[in-house]
Amino acid sequence: MSGELDNRKKRILQAIIEGYIESAEPVSSGDLVKELDCSSATIRNEMAELEKIGFIEKTHTSSGRVPSQKGYRYYVDELIRDDKLSKKEMELIKDRLETKVNELEDLTKIATTTLSEITHYTAITIGPDVNNHVIIDIKFVLLGSRVLMAVILTDSGIIRESIIKFDEDLNQQQVDDLTYLFKNKLVGKPLETMNGPLEDFIMTEMKTGIEIIKKVIEEINKLIKESQQVYLNGTNNVADMPEFKKVDVAKDFLNVLNAKDLVTDVLNTGVADDIQVYIGEETEKDELKNFSIVTFNHLLEDKDIGTIGIIGPTRMDYSKVISVMKYISKKLNDEFKKGKY
Amino acid sequence: MSGELDNRKKRILQAIIEGYIESAEPVSSGDLVKELDCSSATIRNEMAELEKIGFIEKTHTSSGRVPSQKGYRYYVDELIRDDKLSKKEMELIKDRLETKVNELEDLTKIATTTLSEITHYTAITIGPDVNNHVIIDIKFVLLGSRVLMAVILTDSGIIRESIIKFDEDLNQQQVDDLTYLFKNKLVGKPLETMNGPLEDFIMTEMKTGIEIIKKVIEEINKLIKESQQVYLNGTNNVADMPEFKKVDVAKDFLNVLNAKDLVTDVLNTGVADDIQVYIGEETEKDELKNFSIVTFNHLLEDKDIGTIGIIGPTRMDYSKVISVMKYISKKLNDEFKKGKY
DNA sequence: TTTTAGCAAACTTGATGTTTGACTGCTAAC
């Protein structure tokens, strides 16, 4: 199916898609005459065939052509250019990502912001599914006689704290016990252990301080559940896009950003250390049918440590987005390794 | 100026404003006949006078009337109803705010979300200016040989942590020294002490571990500066408002939300434990001239602990918003006192 | 066989005009 197209058809399809990406207007046969170096009639003939295969569409009988979802897919798979990154942009990315930060997540946020700035689309990042990250250390710090802070470190460099309040005073002995108990039972185990096994253990084997321990477990579980953080950047960029003029689309987009679940759902389907492109309906969400999402997961020593994505109109500059993503992904990985997070 | 209006004029103005708030359409003399129990001609005469004073406007020569900014102001000052809160909504608020949470800021976020849900406008909250909050305690926790966590507690119940990375190993002795130093110099002093005085002291009096201390101060300062958190809720509600149909307004709004500084600037001007209303140009920001902002500061033992605001079109249901705010403000205060944050 | 020129048909876009209906302001009567 991909090999079906002869060279000229490829060039025409590419020209249509890139023209449409640039202008947001249907591309006519006449527009391509200079570029293709043949008459408009010839181009029309070719266009008719491209339309038959389903790569391009007309908005009405006598309009120019617009890429179809299938057309974009072919473009992304076969025709994409990945040299759309200028020296200046590369410098910017390098500069940004080499900023010293203290937490992995901060670096990810910087990457997201940079991505959005360069592409002018909305960028979003979500944390990883931390359930199978391994606990390296747990600390409890008494912040007041009734306030305890729990700090959990995982092997992926992710740190989480939770503040827990009690109705009665705690003493240092209790805190030490707590530390001892949790360390013994949890260090070296995945975070999800917190859910089932631990609770069972405490209920059966432990006798003292059950209430305190239960509360601590409860809070830590809450913390883990909530910890798939979402960070958005560049939402106002959409306002400048022509498709935003259609009120429906604009509304859709606002709703999409608000019901972040939709987007995070898509981001979560991404696998492996590679760039994924979801075009329109490929997102499998009705609300996203006018949008495309490009994502990549970043790994640290084979562990998923989060996903970064771009969301924009289906008429998205895929070449640019993918070029930028590739470069950022590479640089981010370098930094991760360098930084020993 | 406020007493100038006779009773019927007040009723007419109120009817116009409430009608316009409801329908987003100019209100005609005919619309008010039933309500005012006199002929449309009489109402027209009254309207002409209200227009002369500048409380209402026409969109064109033969259109109905629309409230002016001055009209809204009069309405907010004199005509507002504060019984627009249903039993059900009160219950919802109570329910929500009585959720047990561990941090003050979480409760504020819940209040913000609830506010947005009930009013259907976008709600925003910003943290207080923490500079003059007094430090109660500082703890340092070693999370790894090169990773230190600093925890700062203030008298307003706000807790902040920062993770600091070093290029060399730290031992427990150094951490203890650090704790001793910071506790001695800072506990009981306002957070802003961190900025000037402390640095001087270290540069002149201390000899050991200067680099470590400098880094810690640096990071903590960063933390304090960044700590005016902004939390937004209900941005998609705007999409359903008729004014959103005007692309310019929609764009303005997106930009406003993105350049949060604009809104936080306005929120920051709010003073005392009271509700403030900024209508259109009263915000003194050109970008906000089509919007209104209603805010209140909440205090805990006379300390500013943040501001909650609503942002919506000038055609905002002020009565509803203010009713809800009053109630939430009251309940929030109750909870603050009860919870001993 | 492939490409091109030429042309009718389809359709958008923008300008122009018309009708309809909703208001208002004014005047004169109540």
Next chain:
DNA sequence: GTTAGCAGTCAAACATCAAGTTTGCTAAAA
């Protein structure tokens, strides 16, 4: 002070028209 009545104003909806694109098709040219 209030109201009825009426002319004047304007927006919104709709129809009409001309101009400009763009296509598909056909037939001729390469």
